[in-house]
Amino acid sequence: MSNYFNTLPLREQLEQLGKCRFMDASEFEDGVDALKGKKIVIVGCGAQGLNQGLNMRDSGLDISYALRQVAIDQKRDSFKNATSNDFNVGTYDELIPTADVVLNLTPDKQHTNVVKAVMPLMKKGATLSYSHGFNIVEEGTKIREDITVIMVAPKCPGTEVREEYKRGFGVPTLTAVHPENDPEGKGWAQAKAYAAATGGHRAGVLESSFIAEVKSDLMGEQTILCGLLQTGAILSFDKMVEEGIEPGYAAKLIQFGWETITEALKHGGITNMMDRLSNPAKIKAFELSEELKDIMRPLFEKHMDDIISGHFSKTMMEDWANDDVNLLKWRAATGETAFEKTPLTSDHITEQEYFDHGVLLVAFVKSGVELAFETMVSAGIIEDSAYYESLHELPLIANTIARKKLFEMNRVISDTAEYGCYLFDHACKPLLTDFMKTVNTDIIGKPFSKTTGVDNIELIAVNDAIRNHPIETVGQRLRAAMTAMKVIKTEEVKEADSVLA
Numbered sequence: 001m002s003n004y005f006n007t008l009p010l011r012e013q014l015e016q017l018g019k020c021r022f023m024d025a026s027e028f029e030d031g032v033d034a035l036k037g038k039k040i041v042i043v044g045c046g047a048q049g050l051n052q053g054l055n056m057r058d059s060g061l062d063i064s065y066a067l068r069q070v071a072i073d074q075k076r077d078s079f080k081n082a083t084s085n086d087f088n089v090g091t092y093d094e095l096i097p098t099a100d101v102v103l104n105l106t107p108d109k110q111h112t113n114v115v116k117a118v119m120p121l122m123k124k125g126a127t128l129s130y131s132h133g134f135n136i137v138e139e140g141t142k143i144r145e146d147i148t149v150i151m152v153a154p155k156c157p158g159t160e161v162r163e164e165y166k167r168g169f170g171v172p173t174l175t176a177v178h179p180e181n182d183p184e185g186k187g188w189a190q191a192k193a194y195a196a197a198t199g200g201h202r203a204g205v206l207e208s209s210f211i212a213e214v215k216s217d218l219m220g221e222q223t224i225l226c227g228l229l230q231t232g233a234i235l236s237f238d239k240m241v242e243e244g245i246e247p248g249y250a251a252k253l254i255q256f257g258w259e260t261i262t263e264a265l266k267h268g269g270i271t272n273m274m275d276r277l278s279n280p281a282k283i284k285a286f287e288l289s290e291e292l293k294d295i296m297r298p299l300f301e302k303h304m305d306d307i308i309s310g311h312f313s314k315t316m317m318e319d320w321a322n323d324d325v326n327l328l329k330w331r332a333a334t335g336e337t338a339f340e341k342t343p344l345t346s347d348h349i350t351e352q353e354y355f356d357h358g359v360l361l362v363a364f365v366k367s368g369v370e371l372a373f374e375t376m377v378s379a380g381i382i383e384d385s386a387y388y389e390s391l392h393e394l395p396l397i398a399n400t401i402a403r404k405k406l407f408e409m410n411r412v413i414s415d416t417a418e419y420g421c422y423l424f425d426h427a428c429k430p431l432l433t434d435f436m437k438t439v440n441t442d443i444i445g446k447p448f449s450k451t452t453g454v455d456n457i458e459l460i461a462v463n464d465a466i467r468n469h470p471i472e473t474v475g476q477r478l479r480a481a482m483t484a485m486k487v488i489k490t491e492e493v494k495e496a497d498s499v500l501a
């Protein structure tokens, strides 16, 4: 096996990286019809497996789960997830031979094993689906010629795939058909029906490619989505405590702060998030963000370069072969951070206070979203895809932190995302050492209090710069199609409700 992307000639690499067509709502008029009555078997019942399956069943499809014999015998979490939700569960031998569509929703590092075990059992002309193309693109796995290979990749953690569906919305989804495996020409119709069954069409579906999905997905998760939230959380917490802010307050400001701030981002982009600050604070957040972009740009570019060249996947696969020694070590270290271990204050922090006391968090979000977007676009990823993979997904990751800090985020995201998140975090923290020396409680922990006035000319220039960033133009267009987007009940709102009750 070898890296599939690296075997392609440059013009084909560029063509695949740039494959992205926003699908019109009218293209989903047939709903889930192309999969209705088909036997759909999901391999693995974890973050994506369980939650996609629940949505697809609610959309009227026939879902069952194939698990390893040991998982059934030992009644592992995967078995409990499936049976406690009344799904039919069986072994590969029992379920795969009659399946029309097999969804491989096991961790990426298991894909080679799983595909090796499942493929010989699949009936002629069946379909194999992925939610991340790592196995096809980075490992170069070849699938039997009669099998159709598709991808339906929700741009979001598994738990939030379910939450958004229950709210009557969905998450943006990238679909693809592997050009080497579409023998009957049915791949696109099935991918479209699958995306509709998960609710993706209510948020936005892109006709993409395995390559564009893999290279953009890895980039988003390593940098803005998970990496920077981890770095920003740890550095901001440590700084506040060092400056004498009560630790329980500092922990809460961050745990719910990311969620509250990015909820504003999701509805109205960076412009709306920045508009939540007072004018003096907005100017400050803008300046901080420009500074952060200068400092972090080389790191974002390094991640993109390593993802495109295959260096990242090669080194991660070395860790897979080494019993995940690095991943497990880094996971344990995250559990030991002071932020993770500090219990939250029971004092209520109001929604507006998360902005007013969190100017630095706003600056981290703005700088990271723009950098991730700019870096992906300059590498050949189309803007729509880069928007979903940075700005739109960020609140969905922040929701997981609001539940149980970084531990919950790292539990829910894929092992692949988690590995890349730690890589970024370890490189980013030292880069920000000097910057953090300049930070005080004015921008994190206490309200920003500039006593001098605002220069109108400067304010106009700052507002222009915020609104005219290309991500804001794309965002306005894509959000216009998200007519079913819901306001979520943030932890802050739930807490305020319980205080009143």
Ligand SMILES: NC(=O)C1=CN([C@@H]2O[C@H](COP(=O)(O)OP(=O)(O)OC[C@H]3O[C@@H](n4cnc5c(N)ncnc54)[C@H](OP(=O)(O)O)[C@@H]3O)[C@@H](O)[C@H]2O)C=CC1
Binding pocket: 043, 044, 045, 046, 047, 048, 049, 067, 068, 071, 076, 077, 078, 079, 104, 105, 106, 107, 108, 110, 113, 114, 131, 132, 153, 154, 156, 157, 158, 159, 412, 413, 414, 415, 416
């Ligand atoms: N996590 C996320 O939110 C996202 C994930 N993805 C992609 O979705 C796919 C699934 O990831 P994710 O949901 O995180 O995975 P999880 O780690 O949550 O789930 C893995 C499931 O697969 C089973 N499993 C593990 N090893 C094997 C094996 N060798 N053979 C068969 N089953 C196995 C596990 O069950 P048991 O060990 O009990 O057998 C478990 O039910 C990946 O391709 C990932 O990149 C895409 C978008 C987001």
Ligand SMILES: CC(=O)[C@](C)(O)C(=O)O
Binding pocket: 154, 155, 156, 157, 158, 217, 221, 225, 412, 413, 414, 415, 416, 417
């Ligand atoms: C949640 C998601 O989309 C990720 C970050 O890509 C993943 O978990 O791999």
Ligand SMILES: [Mg+2]
Binding pocket: 154, 155, 156, 217, 221
């Ligand atoms: Mg992703």
Ligand SMILES: [Mg+2]
Binding pocket: 132, 217, 218, 221, 414, 416, 417
């Ligand atoms: Mg991923």
